[in-house]
Amino acid sequence: MVDLESEVPPLPPRYRFRDLLLGDQGWQNDDRVQVEFYMNENTFKERLKLFFIKNQRSSLRIRLFNFSLKLLSCLLYIIRVLLENPSQGNEWSHIFWVNRSLPLWGLQVSVALISLFETILLGYLSYKGNIWEQILRIPFILEIINAVPFIISIFWPSLRNLFVPVFLNCWLAKHALENMINDLHRAIQRTQSAMFNQVLILISTLLCLIFTCICGIQHLERIGKKLNLFDSLYFCIVTFSTVGFGDVTPETWSSKLFVVAMICVALVVLPIQFEQLAYLWMERQKSGGNYSRHRAQTEKHVVLCVSSLKIDLLMDFLNEFYAHPRLQDYYVVILCPTEMDVQVRRVLQIPMWSQRVIYLQGSALKDQDLLRAKMDDAEACFILSSRCEVDRTSSDHQTILRAWAVKDFAPNCPLYVQILKPENKFHIKFADHVVCEEEFKYAMLALNCICPATSTLITLLVHTSRGQVQVEFYMNENTFKERLKLFFIKNQRSSLRIRLFNFSLKLLSCLLYIIRVLLENPSQGNEWSHIFWVNRSLPLWGLQVSVALISLFETILLGYLSYKGNIWEQILRIPFILEIINAVPFIISIFWPSLRNLFVPVFLNCWLAKHALENMINDLHRAIQRTQSAMFNQVLILISTLLCLIFTCICGIQHLERIGKKLNLFDSLYFCIVTFSTVGFGDVTPETWSSKLFVVAMICVALVVLPIQFEQLAYLWMERQKSGGNYSRHRAQTEKHVVLCVSSLKIDLLMDFLNEFYAHPRLQDYYVVILCPTEMDVQVRRVLQIPMWSQRVIYLQGSALKDQDLLRAKMDDAEACFILSSRCEVDRTSSDHQTILRAWAVKDFAPNCPLYVQILKPENKFHIKFADHVVCEEEFKYAMLALNCICPATSTLITLLVHTSRGQEGQQSPEQWQKMYGRCSGNEVYHIVLEESTFFAEYEGKSFTYASFHAHKKFGVCLIGVRREENKNILLNPGPRYIMNATDICFYINITKEENSAFKNQDQQKKSNVSRSFYHGPSRLPVHSIIASMGTVAIDLQDTSCRSASGPTLSLPTEGSKEIRRPSIAPVLEVADTSSIQTCDLLSDQSEDETTPDEEISSNLEYAKGYPPYSPYIGSSPTFCHLLHEKVPFCCLRLDKSCQHNYYEDAKAYGFKNKLIIVAAETAGNGLYNFIVPLRAYYRPKKELNPVVLLLDNPLDDLLRCGVTFAANMVVVDKESTMSAEEDYMADAKTIVNVQTLFRLFSSLSIITELTHPANMRFMQFRAKDCYSLALSKLEKKERERGSNLAFMFRLPFAAGRVFSISMLDTLLYQSFVKDYMISITRLLLGLDTTPGSGFLCSMTITEDDLWIRTYARLYQKLCSSTGDVPIGIYRTESQKLTTSESQISISVEEWEDTKDSKEQGHHRSNHRNSTSSDQSDHPLLRRKSMQWARRLSRKGPKHSGKTAEKITQQRLNFFRRSERQELAELVKNRMKHLGLSTVGHDEMNDHQSTLSYILINPSPDTRLELNDVVYLIRPDPLAYLPNSEPSRKNSICNAAGPDSREETQL
Secondary structure, three states, X not given: OOOHHHHOOOOOOOOOHHHHHHOOHHHHHOHHHHOOOOOOOXXXXXXXXXXXXXXXXXXXXXXHHHHHHHHHHHHHHHHHHHHXXXXXXXXXXXXXXXXXXXXXXXXXXXXXXXXXXXHHHHHHHOOOOOHHHHHOOHHHHHHHHHXXXXXXXXXXXXXXXXXXXXHHHHHHHHHHHHHHHHHHHHHHOOOOOHHHHHHHHHHHHHHHHXXXXXXXXXXXXXXXXXXXXXXXXXXXXXXXXXXXXXXOOOOOHHHHHHHHHHHHHHHHHHHHHHHHHHHHHHHHHHHOOOOOHHHHHHOOEEEEEOOOOOHHHHHHHHHHHOOOHHHOOOEEEEEEOOOOOHHHHHHHOOHHHHOOEEEEEOOOOOHHHHHHOOHHHOOEEEEOOOOOOOOHHHHHHHHHHHHHHHHHHOOOOOEEEEEOOHHHHHHHOOOOEEEEHHHHHHHHHHHHHHOOOHHHHHHHHHOOOHXXXXXXXXXXXXXXXXXXXXXXXXXXXXXXXXXXXXXXXXXXXXXXXXXXXXXXOOXXXXXXXXXXXXXXXXXXXXXXXXXXXXXXXXXXXXHHHOOOOOHHHHHOOHHHHHHHHHHHXXXXXXXXHHXXXXXXXXXXXXXXXXXXXXXXXXXXXXXXXXXXXXXHHHHHXXXXXXHHHHHHHHHHHHHHHHHOOOOOHHHHHHHHHHHHOOOOOOOXXXXXXXXXHHHHHHHHHHHHHHHHHHHHHHHHXXXXXXXXXXXXXXXXXXXXXXXEEOOOOOHHHHHHHHHXXXXXXXXXXOEEEEEEOOOOOHXXXXXXXXXXXXXXXXXXXXXXXXXXXXXXXXXXXXXXXXXXXXXXXXOHHHHHHHHHHHHHHHHHHOOOOOEEEEEOOHHHHHHHOOOOEEEEHHHHHHHHHHHHHHOOOHHHHHHHHHOOOOOOOOOOOOOHHHHHHHHHOOOEEEEEEHHHOOOOHHHOOOEHHHHHHHHHHHHOOEEEEEEOOOOOOOEEOOOOXXXXXXXXXXXXXXXXXXXXXXXXOOOHHXXXXXXXXXXXXXXXXXXXXXXXXXXXXXXXXXXXXXOOOOOOOXXXXXXXXXXXXXXXXXXXXXXXXXXXXXXXOOOOOOOOOOOOHHHHHHHHHHEEEEOOOOOXXXXXXXXXXXXXXXXXXXXXXXXXXXXXXXXXXXXXXXXXOOOEEEEEOOOOOHHHHHHHHHHOEOOOOHHHOOOEEEEOOOOHHHHHHOOHHHEEEEEEOOOXXXXXXXXXXXXXXXXXXXXXXXXXXXXXXXXEXXXXXXXXXXXOOOOOOOHHHHHHHHHHHHHHHOOOOOHHHHOHHHHOOOEEEHXXXXXXXHHOOOOOOHHHHHHHHHOOOOOOOOOEEEEEEOOHHHHHHOEXXXXXXXXXXXXXXXXXXXXXXXXXXXXXXXXXHOOOHHHHHHOHHHHHHOOOOOOOOOOOOOOHHHOHHHHHHHHHHHHHHHOXXXXXXXXXXXXXXXXXXXXXXXXXXXXXXXXXXXXXXXXXXXXXXXOOOOOOOOEEEEEEEOOOOOOEOOOOOEEEEEEOOHHHHOOXXXXXXXXOOXXXXXXHHHHHHOO
């Protein structure tokens, strides 16, 4: 059979409901509709099916008839109950038999016959082969139950009075109503009615449930309390509202069972309906609903069509549009295809705009959306292009299509179109007004060149200024009505006063009602006259009449002024009706005195007061231009609604109970609160039917009104939680806070900032306000909900470029503002530009707020020179990478110095190196004024080196720098010629600052038992033990006296002893002379002295010392360094390609004397300048200058050509293109895998890597089966659980300085808030800045010839007395034996002890493993504990195994490891041969994976020196010792250039 439904065309889309039911003749003129009854309907069944089901109009009529029948049957049931006399007795027969009159029975039988026939017919027509599907349908079963008994009673008259639950027909009526609405929507093609349908279903379900409960309870209580229908209604409402007074309760078990069933059904059905309704309500709120036709015809409105609505565009439009007085009554309908933005939603919820702006989510290309906006009734349509799109032509095309669509739908609507490109103007010539952006833009730019500030002139002319308000009272206000309208409505201030007066009148009328009730004596009796008449004294009546006269006059006047041609619109307004009810009776009583005591519900004036309050708040917002008050308004509306509801219920119950319990106002208040809170004690209940009906009505109103208000309040609260609200002005003035501005907030950045910021004790009372334009991340939200942070951190969603957001953050009251760049963006330059704009905006808004700015690229620094502190990421990154090649692990040294640590990391570990490393990592840089210091006060008038050495000897602190009071420049190690002043600021390294240290002498008895050594110098050591406490941590520093190798005293050697023994250490002089600045064998650099004359000549011809002639970017510090005399041609810079000047194509052919430094980077950016300059610094000997090779791509062939097999270091810079990834921590994936490949191919290569995320450092040199690495991983987790900020410090690559993350230097910016000198000191250490007289960071290596110095304290003395160097730490490398591999972990302690002596013979070292001068080899128990710890953490290897099996296993593992290395080495060699490169000198089997390295910052004075220790030194500036008149000294300490060479290159 043909599918008729698909072939029958639908009705015209704008048919009305009346036309469908009554048959409009207009449809006969439609050719499509005339033939739908006559197509392929051959059988009688098909014709019936078409009429009853398929045809829309006839089906709709059938369903309407069915719905009417069901309602009629329910009405007949109610009539039967009302006509029935209550039966006497409690027999169960009263349940099954009722009294039904013969006419009523006849009507019910007729309805039953028709209903049953219709049901059977529809079932037959919809039969599809399964009879049970038709029979078991719930509507069919209900129909049988309600109709068949009546039909049977026709043939069996004795059953005429049988009870039939006809009230269940209400559910069939609900079903018919739903089907009827569906057919109606199909007929009129209505598609935007989901909300209406859901509300209809919810209301019908609730009514059916209540009606069923009413009728069921009433019938089942025929043998109980014999309730009537009203009492049943009262019981059901009280029950379903969960109040439950208890005055009406079921008595019989049947009625109780019925109530239980109905409650269970309600608990299941109603929540589902309410949830669906709430969801649809939220969706409707997002899409905006419709702008009604009635409003469109009675109000004036304009339509704004945009592709995306931003807050700035919206506010510009609204402020300019409503700046004109005659547009105050216009409404703005916004038609936008995207969902409403959060900020736009917040603004449109403000009463100032919510009353006049309607947001519709829809497209201007759809007729139904234009119909929703009532475009054909609009006064104008504004169509704006999106200038934020990348393709502006595409944006114009969208605008053109919108203009065409609007012109097609509403030809008479004036069009105001904005276009971007002039070539697209001819498409919209039909528009009334067109503005082409590029035309105006370029014309104003051109005129700016001829007539300056033409753009400013035009801008001021086209903007409406508030200065025009002064003359608005005298423009076009000719009539008296217009003047009144201006005063009462249009003018903001006068209108606000009028509404305030009206609000006061309503409150006064309510107060007078309360006074009347309190003064009235309770009347005796229960006559109904007490409801209509009250006792009102004459003065009170006079006051109420006066208030009524004024209120009515004001209402009529305002209605007259706002009259727009429809009188019924004014009359039928609810406020007007309430005003008539409350005022007219008092006015009538003036002329009819007998009505003076007539009851008037004056308490209803509370709703008029609420209405006046809302209007008053709206006018107030318009007057003061307040835009951030949506939450306040919603709370105000909710509270006022609740108060009005309670006040109305109190007064209504009190008055209606005048003929009942005679409640006073307090009892009525008690009853209302108990009722609305759904408690319902039942001690106070309504008695009369009128008060019960009133309670039912108030409960229904409360159930409808209050949930809506609470839902809107909850939604606003959620939006406020997302945006963060405001930081109040009161808090900003009474508390200290800082502002953190970021483009996107990640959890790592947040925790780094908070941990570092709150690590300082004096910052514990500060608050942190985060200003971020994006919504709060889930992880960030979870962290900020922790009480530790929720009390001190406030998150505000907003932009630093908006003054209102800066005002929300109270930026002008902030102690500081931190502005961080987003390093995860692909375009880092764009990220810098955003940071610069934020810095400018903050500086413009709050000029006195200190700025701490992080920038990524150095060429952008000069834009933010005004900032108080600036950290440029690439400057620090490349400088640390460069210094890592000269001074190993400089990056680790700097990272540990700028992090706040407790110095307790690793103290629970049995590994001695981890204890020492962790304890020394707690050292930081502090400052103190010399005369206020216990450490340095006694050294006033003495040399800097003297003060540094003796302070370290006595207190263990390392004095590294100083600053004069009158000078802003910090001098690192100014040398022995610098004399300390009392006002100097000293910078020192220590575990804690002096202010937090406690000093105490050891017990005298203990001192007498300990051997002491004396120093025959200017001062004697008064303190032999110091306890430096930080918080609850106390570190006992051992005796810091310096022990000599030859005896208890240190004395200068005699002249004759120089040639027969190594000289002893000279004392450090208080005031240095010329002879004290000398070189010694330990530290002197003889590289230039040992050159032959030919080499010297060639070296002088090749290099010269001076400043770089060109600066790569503005703001770079000029650095004195080695330069070439002549510029190298650009063609010679390609190492792998020959040119006319040389024929070399690989690094080996160049024959470099020093090893290479290879830099693998993505691009040759300006930051590389800071990498090259430290490697070419003037104080580096010429013979130690390493060639630098820049590798922009790193395939294996290029690596081999650039000499990776014999390079000293390879630096791998994190690539910018990989810094952004879908998963944050995957940004380092490419770099990590590439470095791992290099690590496997070239195991002897020293690789230095920079990563984006510090957490990824654990993947560097990753070995999946290395037990020691697994043990360190577990140690890191434990340290993180203990709250350490440096949990990653024990990772071997980081400790050795092989890897670092520039994000770890973010703490440098945070520390600058407390230590404003940290950035300057760090820049001086890294060589980014050079200050005359300031030293530089360098290093020296301890050789076998230097081990006679023995301890760090003696080394300190040797350096200070000879060269003036100040050591600050040690870089130590140890063998990782016994803990490196899996096989060695499983070796038993006994076997290790057997081989201990043989292993020690190969290592002739003194005892120098810890601060107590004892080696671990002297403590097998300690080594055994260490072995057990590593074995327990790694959980590898059998506990008990034979020595033979262990050796075999070890040999096998070594064999397999060796085989893999041989395979990789063979691959490299074959590739080198293929490229024609020499394989001589390629040490493929050299492997340094069995060593571990770490840093000891400012170790204790008695720390033993070990072979190959690298000592970090701050060496004084060599140029500071050169007088201008002297010639250049070739044999100086740092091989400084003479004046002749300096003059040649000086700019």
